[in-house]
Amino acid sequence: MQSYWERETLRHFDLIIVGGGIVGLSTGLFYAESHPNARIAILERGFFPEGASTKNAGFACFGSIAELEHDLEHLGAERTVELVLKRFSGLQLLRQTFGDQEIDYREVGGYELCFEAPDLERINFFNNLLEPSLGQRPYSVIENGDFGFSDRVKFMIKNTLEGTIDTGKMMGVLQRKVGLLGVQTFTQSAVTKIEDRDRGKIVRVETASGPIELLAQQVALCTNAFSKDFLPEADVQPGRGMVLVTKPNPAFDWEGSFHYHDGYHYFRTVDGRLLLGGGRQLDREGEATTEAGINDSIKAQLLADIKSFIAPNIAFEVDLCWSGTMAFGADKNPIVQRIDDCTVAGIRLGGMGVAIGMGVGKELTGLLS
Numbered sequence: 217m218q219s220y221w222e223r224e225t226l227r228h229f230d231l232i233i234v235g236g237g238i239v240g241l242s243t244g245l246f247y248a249e250s251h252p253n254a255r256i257a258i259l260e261r262g263f264f265p266e267g268a269s270t271k272n273a274g275f276a277c278f279g280s281i282a283e284l285e286h287d288l289e290h291l292g293a294e295r296t297v298e299l300v301l302k303r304f305s306g307l308q309l310l311r312q313t314f315g316d317q318e319i320d321y322r323e324v325g326g327y328e329l330c331f332e333a334p335d336l337e338r339i340n341f342f343n344n345l346l347e348p349s350l351g352q353r354p355y356s357v358i359e360n361g362d363f364g365f366s367d368r369v370k371f372m373i374k375n376t377l378e379g380t381i382d383t384g385k386m387m388g389v390l391q392r393k394v395g396l397l398g399v400q401t402f403t404q405s406a407v408t409k410i411e412d413r414d415r416g417k418i419v420r421v422e423t424a425s426g427p428i429e430l431l432a433q434q435v436a437l438c439t440n441a442f443s444k445d446f447l448p449e450a451d452v453q454p455g456r457g458m459v460l461v462t463k464p465n466p467a468f469d470w471e472g473s474f475h476y477h478d479g480y481h482y483f484r485t486v487d488g489r490l491l492l493g494g495g496r497q498l499d500r501e502g503e504a505t506t507e508a509g510i511n512d513s514i515k516a517q518l519l520a521d522i523k524s525f526i527a528p529n530i531a532f533e534v535d536l537c538w539s540g541t542m543a544f545g546a547d548k549n550p551i552v553q554r555i556d557d558c559t560v561a562g563i564r565l566g567g568m569g570v571a572i573g574m575g576v577g578k579e580l581t582g583l584l585s
């Protein structure tokens with residue numbers, strides 16, 4: 217039952233953001249900075265965000281040679297460089313906004329594991345392609361030596377400009393900063409419908425206390441993989457990803473962000489544990505879902521990889537395993553666009569949303585009036 221104050225004042229907002237992931241929070245941050253008196257609400261259906269932003273692996277990456285080969289084939293050289301730059305400058309924005317310490321950013325390098333000798337000419341080609349924009353030649357080949365991987369790993373291609381963050385710290389500082397700017401975040405608030413009203417939108421929300429109608433002048437959809445609920449025509453396909461962490465073992469002391477099989481599999485260490493994830497391509501159909509859950513056959517393959525070549529000589533025990541949901545489409549670029557007079561959308565972040573998430577939030581803010 218609503219009070220007069222709730223009906224007349226508290227349910228009215230200038231901007232309602234649907235989705236409390238990195239894009240929703242960044243949109244709240246940039247909009248609040250540029251509109252200090254605006255009443256802004258973020259509505260998130262989970263207690264913690266239920267998509268990808270608190271579930272990811274914390275790789276601060278912008279593209280391995282294998283991924284760039286794929287991009288080049290589908291996008292051509294100019295758009296591949298644009299995409300890399302979008303990710304690279306997104307990471308700079310993240311670092312500048314919070315500082316490296318707050319998000320535990322470590323430029324430890326990205327390493328692509330090669331099971332055969334890499335093509336040096338291609339590496340040279342991509343260094344030449346990116347050098348004018350990045351000011352550096354990021355890729356070099358190194359021998360498998362220091363990390364204790366089995367000799368199935370013949371070489372590694374190192375990207376000196378990649379690193380890792382602590383995802384929990386990054387999302388925590390983002391949530392706190394948004395709160396300090398006066399943005400109200402409502403968790404366990406699932407938006408069920410958005411309807412037109414005179415100069416704005418009615419946003420219907422399902423909460424633990426029952427349904428409620430909020431009123432907004434503008435709405436920003438930051439619902440990534442779940443966007444079809446509001447935009448059924450959008451080219452957005454869900455892609456579930458799995459991550460597991462082992463219990464601590466002092467042998468997990470190497471630093472770097474590692475990946476193999478075209479970037480579909482990835483691992484790093486965190487707090488003396490091994491964190492490993494990916495493998496979505498092993499069951500594309502099964503993983504094209506918005507349901508949370510663990511795919512047992514993918515998990516078995518990840519565990520087999522640890523024993524086979526990642527850490528053949530280190531005893532390990534799995535501590536935790538979880539899933540998160542990404543969003544993909546025919547184009548690797550995100551969708552950042554105006555939907556109608558009162559609605560904008562920043563969705564389909566793909567697999568490198570840590571890199572581009574804040575940039576998408578900033579771009580989306582520019583679309584809002």
Ligand SMILES: Cc1cc2nc3c(=O)[nH]c(=O)nc-3n(C[C@H](O)[C@H](O)[C@H](O)COP(=O)(O)OP(=O)(O)OC[C@H]3O[C@@H](n4cnc5c(N)ncnc54)[C@H](O)[C@@H]3O)c2cc1C
Binds near residue numbers: 266562
């Ligand atoms: C397992 C995994 C590992 C990854 N690893 C990396 C990595 O190492 N590096 C990297 O750069 N990227 C990584 N990513 C990708 C990255 O996490 C995402 O691209 C990014 O977090 C997307 O942010 P977002 O805000 O667009 O979406 P999300 O974080 O998914 O946020 C959308 C939010 O909207 C909410 N929502 C949806 N519908 C409603 C509704 N009706 N009402 C209210 N709320 C709603 C959801 O609950 C969700 O919290 C990974 C992703 C996964 C799943």
